Amino acid sequence: MVARVEDRWLSKKKDSDGKRKRKSTYGVGNRWMAIWDDLDGIARTKKFPTQEQAQAFLDDVTADKKTGTYVDARAGEKFIGDLLDQWFSASVHWKASTRNAAESDIRAHLKPQWKDWTVGAVRKRDVQDWVGRIDLAPRTVGTIHGRFLTFMSWCVEERLIGKNPAAKVRLPKGRAREHLFLSVQQVTALADAIDEHFRPLIWLLATCGLRIGEAVELRVKDLQLDRGRIRIERSVVFVKGGPPIVGPPKSGKARTVSVAPFVAKMLQELVQHRRGNDLVFTTVRGFQIRPNNFKRRQFDNAVTKVNAAAGAARGLGVKKPVTVPEGLWVHDLRHTAASWLVRSGASVKAVQRQLGHATASITLDTYAGLFDQDLDDLSSRLELMIRPVPVADAA
Missing domain, CATH: 1.10.443.10 (Intergrase catalytic core)
Incomplete structure (x- = not known):
């Protein structure tokens, strides 16, 4: 099937007065519908209010297919609970400690919230709302969100979704504990x-x-x-x-x-x-x-x-x-x-x-303040190099 834009309201056929005939869907919903074949050959459709928007969408679909970045519409219908298990199993490169921490986060935080969601249904606002409801220390919230962010990045790589809805989510700010240095x-x-x-x-x-x-x-x-x-x-x-x-x-x-x-x-x-x-x-x-x-x-x-x-x-x-x-x-x-x-x-x-x-x-980055003395010493050494102490003054 060739990708095309179809008018949902008016038929190409004309009546006796030379006007295009109205379809049964006339006036119902968006007028213009983009039609294209998915990667598996199944026809897909999406409606738009204007012909220009529908054609622009089809142009993007065509470009994505050529570059290999096209996402199958059905891929987003997979449940996150199942995908989390696949992601965990596929992450054989993790250290043992990382695998243990990830397994704990999946069991305690990610699955209770997301297991019954389809991956294509998640929006940034959904992730933002979830992050705002996690009643834990800001650093812990950041770790849990980071785990979900990494999972969603994997979903993008697997071409299950087009972009990561967990990206650029606002996280709670906590005051970092100051380092303590003992004498x-x-x-x-x-x-x-x-x-x-x-x-x-x-x-x-x-x-x-x-x-x-x-x-x-x-x-x-x-x-x-x-x-x-x-x-x-x-x-x-x-x-x-x-x-x-x-x-x-x-x-x-x-x-x-x-x-x-x-x-x-x-x-x-x-x-x-x-x-x-x-x-x-x-x-x-x-x-x-x-x-x-x-x-x-x-x-x-x-x-x-x-x-x-x-x-x-x-x-x-x-x-x-x-x-x-x-x-x-x-x-x-x-x-x-x-x-x-x-x-x-x-x-x-x-x-x-x-x-x-x-x-x-x-x-x-961790110990920048400790090197301040180095800057003081540097200025003193430069002073001595450029303007050495006169012998008389040194005596």
């Missing part, structure tokens, strides 16, 4: 307050900048302490009610980090009687450390002890005892490591490599 005195107090068994872990996190999932998956074979290095090849994620999921670090790439001599000595003493595949850090009973349990049972208690000791010291007349911020995260030790690296004179590239960021721009 050497604060980390020392925290390490002294925690159970001695976990003291090397505190110092490793605060000086090497490892993520907690990387640290608790370290094996003895990863330590290269004679060179002052540690190889980071894996990270672990713990799922409620399930086994630990071990995969590559967050960036997807292994890296080698530098370890301070005093921390290397701690680690050497810790693992001296262990074998290559044994864990470096364990619970007191010898099991792998679960980050959430560690924070609740060990880390938070250490924070409380430091601040309680500071309160007692004030009662004895000490003016400025060492305290640590309430609500401190274990991840703040990673931020602390970044701040110490910058203060020591490390370049952006060196900090990136140590922390395992995918790019130096991520390091700059």
